[in-house]
Amino acid sequence: MIKKSILFFFCLIIISSCKEQKTLTQSDYSDVINKEFTGDLAYNTTSFVEKYWRVVGNTGFNKSIYKIESELVKAGYVLEDNATQEDILTYRIEKRPLRKPTWESVNASIFIDGEKEVLLQHATNRNMIALNSYSTPKEGISAEVVYIKDFKNISKLDLKGKIVFAETSPYRIYKAAIVDGKAVGIMTYNNPKYLQPEKNVTSIQFRSIPLDTINKPWAIAMSYEAKERLKKSLEKGKTTLNVKIETNIYPSEELTIVADIKGNEKPKERLVFSAHIQEPGANDNATGVGVALEMASLTANFIKQKQYQPKRTLTFLWGDEIVSTRRYVQEDSIRAKDIKWGISLDMVGENTEKTGGTFLIEKMPDPSAIWTRGNDKHTEWGGSKMRFDQMKPHYLNDFLIDKFKAQGKRVDWVVATNPFEGGSDHVPFLRANIPSVLFWHFTDQFYHTDNDRIDKVSKTTLKNVGTTALIAAYTLLNADEITAKTILSDLEKAAVNRLNEELKQSKLAINKGGSLATQLEIISAWKDWYQKSFSTTLDMVSDEKIINIEIEKSQKLIDSISNEIEEKLKQKF
Template sequence: MYKNTLLILLFVISVVSCKKTTDDQKFKTLKSTNYSEILNQEFTGDLAYNTTAFVEKYWRVVGNTGFNKSIYKVAEELEKSGFVKEENAKKGDVLTYRIEKRPLQRPTWESVDASLRIAGKEDFLLQHDTNRNMIALNSYSTPKEGITAEVIYVEDTKNLEKIDVKGKIVFAEVHPYRIFRKAIVEGGAVGLVTYNNPSYLQPEKNTTSIQFRTIPLNEEVKSWGIALSYKAKEALKKELSKGKVKLTAVVNTKVYESEELTIVADIKGTTYPKERLVFSAHVQEPGANDNATGVGVALEMATLTAKFIKNNRFTNKRTLTFLWGDEIVSTRRYVEEDSIRAKDIKWGISLDMVGEDTKKTGGTFLIEKMPDPSAIWTRGKDKHTEWGAAEMKLSQMKPHYLNDFLINKFKAQGKIANWEVNTNPFEGGSDHVPFLKGNIPSVLFWHFTDQFYHTDNDRLDKVSQETLKNVGVGSLTAAYTLLNSDKTTATTILNEIEVAALARLQEEKEQSKIALSKGDSLTTQVRIINAWNDWYVKSAEKTLDMVKDSLTLKKEISKTQEKINTTSKQIVEELSKK
């Protein structure tokens, strides 16, 4: 009996001790040495996922019902976590937000319902319930009973103006925007039916996918366009091979005046409140991964940080800002409308397509780097995505430590979570671009290739809560480090820059050897080596932006730059002897 009592007592003590350890861990103060550890414990991905589920229900265009509901959902969750509206904020409030409202210069648009079928047949080629991307953005409604008209297949759209399409439906395998004027405005067609899914969507596998399409908003002709899936396109072409075909198209949309909403949430810094890091997540687009996931991850990042601050577990020296709005437009306005504020935006990061279940979508998580020489000379391990890239010049390069700093932070998270992290050279197309145009260091977090990109199969089942968590943890670990960066941080990053620079130069040396063996010019190889040398020498110098004045750091920077210059010179000499 005594032994049993003793065992029970020891068990209770053990449980209480474990609980106390767990509680201590849960309320541990965040500092640079444990950011990753605590964030991995407390960033669950629950709010990110649930927000994604809410937002992805809607086909979101700036100003429409789904966009606005998403904005107000974010505002609701911010208030729950302690953010107060700027207009009601008191002097000492750290957590504030505002909803910026501006009248739209053009009407907004909303899809309601649609169907397409071959006249006289019961089965539908397409229905909005299962293909919600079938209506081209900016389409107007047909009469309630729809429009029935003959289909004219235009194989070569260059000949469109020679074909009589008046009163008919034009069918072409091209983006509808390209033929709208000739077919509708000039030709008098009643509507467009088009197909042009790119190969990376694997249309012959994903036969029901429709990548959303846009036509001009024309308030005079008030016409419409319907995008086809591969399956519907093949079925229509099969019918056309038998002879004349008529289609019945029913389109129901809303076009109305509205306003543009943008949320700006600030977590005010204690020491340098004017200096800030900005995360931007765009709300518009019809998908789950694109970009309900960005909205969700940013929201959980903001609310978790608010919890840490309210519990006195975290203090940020610099201000952390979150933007939710219209892609590129909201970020560009934030950067351009206040030149004084813009000077103190030290870093900008775009959260776009950040929650993918890559087993289903394909591709990997990517950090799209700031413009560096790999955007000009893409070789070795570097490669562009199927998104593609425009030609760039050395004058467009943006030397900065942010690339390698973020890569290192995310690779560390990848190692912890067994999560694949890759990079791609700069390509553009998201909210990092306005930052870069404002000379603000910025990168894009995203996924590609995605076989459901911009299609109506980009739904919640393609989202991974684990990925949402990994992106959120990696983002906050990096953000907290930068927000509280000092001379020690700058020295650490400078060392990382040195390691990255020397590794890159060695890699480029090997690539140059390969290029020379294939007959490429030595002049070009020297130019590439020198470009990387210049990029990293200038990147090293940028670490000074984390300290106010440091003679010691300047000396360390000079040493790093000397090593980079010496290595580059040796490589050029070695290549010249080949």
């Protein structure tokens, strides 16, 4: 009996030890995270958030915040106010009064007088009511439509008591139509070509008007289909619209939720993932919210299982686009100086077959934002030509590109890049000289429209983005001298490839009449960018002497290659 008990106890020990989770190493990250990151929580969160038209302070925005909180608590995060020094997983909800009231759409319908079929209705076109529009009386408004083609002469028209219809932004004609002209409302259409409006005839890209507590105006954004119907009606003669709009405008507060996973060696140094909640769509940006939440939850699980412990702090930030991130960077200068990397998760779950938007890494400003050529292409969002003093040399660009290209190869997923364009949460980081990139998709034919719904989201894409972002994050958070040397070696290869590609592009440019001086300037700019990028790997080491020799070798190699390229160009041309 005693022997059997001993044997049973021994078996329990073996079984228990077999169940112990292996501590993750960098070589394990890809296999383990690919297995454990399912995309389920990211997708389910996206589905929850996308139900709401989200503006900071409104019902949908706030419900999204508390949904995130609920999931963080399930994952083991502790409210900061209740946390002890031993708690690694903490979160807080920051609350600030809004200077202006928040807004939400409730319902709307528009009929052409004499027609039974509705022209537009909120149930199927939830972007139709321009942000900051007030409600009409409950019985609605009936008024004649005035179609304005020439905006220069708008002040000469009698608009009082009428509805102004124009193919432009409602913001552009707001003052002339509402404030000066005393029109009762505005109907506008201006969907850009990349939305393919003649194909996606019901899409409406959301619009806004100024908040006006005196005139209490309203404006309606139209789909291509509705615009064409209204124009045909006007061609037949006088047209009257019956408009009913219901919105809520009320005082509120701004909520931001921040989750921290405290590093055990260098807790002040941190990587920040930012995902904005506001925007009315699924891909934009319920997907970013969902991916960040599953990343935070999975990391918490790894920590509880003692599989992973970051040396540096990992932070997740959910809030109002650019506003929350800018405040996070600016409000605490001591904290800001130790933010080593910032990454924006924005539109990260697209079903590319449906949207057309390819997954992109928007790079930190490099010379491709000055000379965009070859495989470097701006999106239809577009970007302004930058200057030398706006460049941000750093290893982060190529490091992340390598990680995502590896995932793309592993799962047959298309990963591309674009030169810096701006417009999301990576911008506040960059303005504070914090290395930062944007993960996104473009060109998306449903971007900012009410057809950006859950059916355009791919759980596979959510999984790929979240998985690779975590692989990269874990590598950076636990980076040391060995990591720095590996990244430096990869960066050197990227620099050589870039210079050879620029040589090819320079030859093509000169053959087409381009100036030799410009081509030499481009080669020099890339040399400078990479040589400075090599030096940034010092931020991963505790003793600079360990890697300084390798940095100097890489710099000399690139200097030699660029000099050879410049000589080749001079000799040939």
